[in-house]
Amino acid sequence: MGNLPVMSPLVAVIALCIISLLLLGGLWLQGRKLSLGSHRDRSTGATTEPPTAYDYVTGLPTGRLFGTLLEQAVDRAERTGRSLALLVVELDHFRMVAESQGQANGNVLVRVQAARVKGVLRSTETVARLAQDQLAMILDNFSSPQEVTAIVEKLQATVGLPLTLEGQELFLTCRIGIAFYPQDAREHEGLIDQAMRALKTAKSEGQAVRFASPIPVMSSSDPVSTPSPFANLLR
Numbered sequence: 001m002g003n004l005p006v007m008s009p010l011v012a013v014i015a016l017c018i019i020s021l022l023l024l025g026g027l028w029l030q031g032r033k034l035s036l037g038s039h040r041d042r043s044t045g046a047t048t049e050p051p052t053a054y055d056y057v058t059g060l061p062t063g064r065l066f067g068t069l070l071e072q073a074v075d076r077a078e079r080t081g082r083s084l085a086l087l088v089v090e091l092d093h094f095r096m097v098a099e100s101q102g103q104a105n106g107n108v109l110v111r112v113q114a115a116r117v118k119g120v121l122r123s124t125e126t127v128a129r130l131a132q133d134q135l136a137m138i139l140d141n142f143s144s145p146q147e148v149t150a151i152v153e154k155l156q157a158t159v160g161l162p163l164t165l166e167g168q169e170l171f172l173t174c175r176i177g178i179a180f181y182p183q184d185a186r187e188h189e190g191l192i193d194q195a196m197r198a199l200k201t202a203k204s205e206g207q208a209v210r211f212a213s214p215i216p217v218m219s220s221s222d223p224v225s226t227p228s229p230f231a232n233l234l235r
Helices: 009-043 063-080 094-101 103-120 145-159 188-204
Strands: 084-091 126-131 134-139 163-165 168-170 174-181 209-211
Touching: 063 084, 063 126, 063 134, 063 188, 084 103, 084 145, 084 188, 094 103, 094 168, 103 126, 103 134, 103 145, 103 163, 145 174, 174 188, 188 209
Parallel strands: 174 209
Antiparallel strands: 084 134, 084 174, 126 134, 163 168
């Protein structure tokens, strides 16, 4: 048998470089495929960014965080045996005003109203922004339903204060749906459902405030009336 040719050191180095480049190229192609696949998933909605916990306009918790905070509040109420009230406030005609005034002014409007609502409550009570025109409050430090009713009256008066944008004075009203733990529901999801139903009923029946169930200690048995939908909206 003849002697096998001996590979020179230079040829061996070149061969190793070529093999390394081929391996690196294969890894790059695999990573590129994964990246493109992830992009396609995002473009079709298969994967989405996790929703933020705080609203960028008002700085308030969003619905995602609010659900957790309400669940914790219900747990505390169950342990302590105290009541809890959930209020959902919807700003009347906010979307129309925001559209007519522009997004920037709409953001100013909801930011001011959120600050006003927070000013009515204690610093320990929770306020969140559930939707563009909806705020929610957890009241878990009250001694009687009458105290909740007094807070509701303050909320209505505060939201109704005039606000000047672009030299134009605006007047908004609101509708409020209210649910109590444990009378209306014992789970946080149930409380949200009950408060939302009360809000929907208030809107359909032309009321400003609606409780999920009758409360005998209310200051008045008659529902709070609401002015004509567009009355005093813009002046």
